Amino acid sequence: MKKLLRCPSCGGALSFAKVLVRCGECGPFPLLAGVPVLVPDPYDWCGRYREAVLSTLAEFDAAKPESVECVNAFAQGIDASERFGDDWTVQELEGRSPPELESDALDDISKRESPRAWLLKTLPKRVGAVLELGCGAGVLSEQLAKRTRNLMVADLSLRAVLHARTRSNAALGVVMDAHTLPLAASSLDALVAENVVDLLDEPRAFLASARVAVKAGGSLLLTTPDPRELDDWAAEEKWKVRSEADGLPWLRINSSRFVEVYFARALELH
Numbered sequence: 001m002k003k004l005l006r007c008p009s010c011g012g013a014l015s016f017a018k019v020l021v022r023c024g025e026c027g028p029f030p031l032l033a034g035v036p037v038l039v040p041d042p043y044d045w046c047g048r049y050r051e052a053v054l055s056t057l058a059e060f061d062a063a064k065p066e067s068v069e070c071v072n073a074f075a076q077g078i079d080a081s082e083r084f085g086d087d088w089t090v091q092e093l094e095g096r097s098p099p100e101l102e103s104d105a106l107d108d109i110s111k112r113e114s115p116r117a118w119l120l121k122t123l124p125k126r127v128g129a130v131l132e133l134g135c136g137a138g139v140l141s142e143q144l145a146k147r148t149r150n151l152m153v154a155d156l157s158l159r160a161v162l163h164a165r166t167r168s169n170a171a172l173g174v175v176m177d178a179h180t181l182p183l184a185a186s187s188l189d190a191l192v193a194e195n196v197v198d199l200l201d202e203p204r205a206f207l208a209s210a211r212v213a214v215k216a217g218g219s220l221l222l223t224t225p226d227p228r229e230l231d232d233w234a235a236e237e238k239w240k241v242r243s244e245a246d247g248l249p250w251l252r253i254n255s256s257r258f259v260e261v262y263f264a265r266a267l268e269l270h
Contacts, residue, residue, distance in 0.1 A: 001152055001172040004129065008038050008182035019070040030070050033062035035161050037175040038182035045175075046071050047078020049158070056084075056159040060166075084157035088137040089254050095139075095167070098253035106251070106259060115223035115248045115264040116140055119192060122221060122243060122268050123147060128189035131213070133178055134196035138164030144192065145170060179205040186215035195250065195264065198226035207237040220269040225250060225262035239269040 005014055007023035014029075014036075015022045021029040021036045030037040030046060032053065039045045046053065053071050057063040091098045101110060113121075120143055123130075127148050135141050135153040137160065145151050145168040152172045153164040165173035176182055178193070179202055191210050197203050210220050220239065224230065234241070245266040252260040 001129065001150055002036075004152070004184050004187040005036065005038060005174065006182050006184050008040050008177065008180045014038075019066050030074055032067055032070065032158060033057060033060055033162060035158060035165070035173045035175055037158070039156070039175060039177045040180055043074050044078060046074035047076075048080040048082045049084060050075040050079070051081050052084045053158055056162065059159070060162050062162075084159050086136070086157050086160055088139075089252060091253065092139050093137045093163070099256040101253070101259065102256045103259070106261070109249045109261065110251060112249050113245075115250050115266055116143075116194060118245055118248055118266045119194060119221050119223060122266075123190060123192065123219070129187060130190045130192065131181075131183070131188050132164070132170075133176075133181075133191060133193040134199075135164035135173075136160050138167035140192070140194055141165075141168035141170060144168065179209065181206075181209040181213050183213040185212050188214045189218045190214070190221065191219070192221045194223050195225060195262075197222055197230060198224045198228070203228075203230065204233045204237065207233055207239065211237050211239065214270075218270065221267070222269070223248070223250075223264045223266045225264045227265040230265070230267070234267065234269055241267060242270045243268040 007026050009026045012023045012025050019031050021031050029042045129150040130148045131152045132144055133154050135155050141153050141164040151170040153170045154174045154176045155161050158175050161173040178200055191214055200206055214220055248264045250262040250264050
């Protein structure tokens, strides 16, 4: 699936080496544990997340000298030391079933169709190239991998990408920014973004970038607990609604009595 990737800045072709991905126009990008870091400013990304990147490489037994040297070279002169914004429960990370709820008040809600169930119901049983954006710990990735051999998992967090790639055996993992998808035009049959769009600074930039990447007849599947002006923005970027649902309960079960409840809107756009 590497052939689907493009430079996030100029859209140019990329070449792959041991620890670098190169664009002839824009220069190099890091290649860490087999994951290309295709963000518009890789120097800023490495500087901001340097400690998080190095600890992630160590966690996955991938802190090879050449990888550490690559990170340090890109991060030179920048030292923000931010953590990745990973947001998952212990059960999601470890692949365990959530505990049984102890509150009768949530019985009816928990039995209703969830945003994830809607996504899986809506996505074809067999599909071509699929990008899961905002893959997190890889819970949905496991299910998507059953639908396609051409699954690409992506997140701004290297740790999330490595967890999701390992968990799903995805064809490719990529660190990318949702606002500037580093993908060839008309390269995707489906793009899945579960509860991601509400986290973006510029949702319209993502919708515009996705419009280029998803081929004619393909689908952009979104769920979000905060739809804001999503329908209007999608229409402005020439997306049409193929199917939709609202009020889908998203339960984040941290323990039997600590449950976060959100209600999501779901859209299948084409």
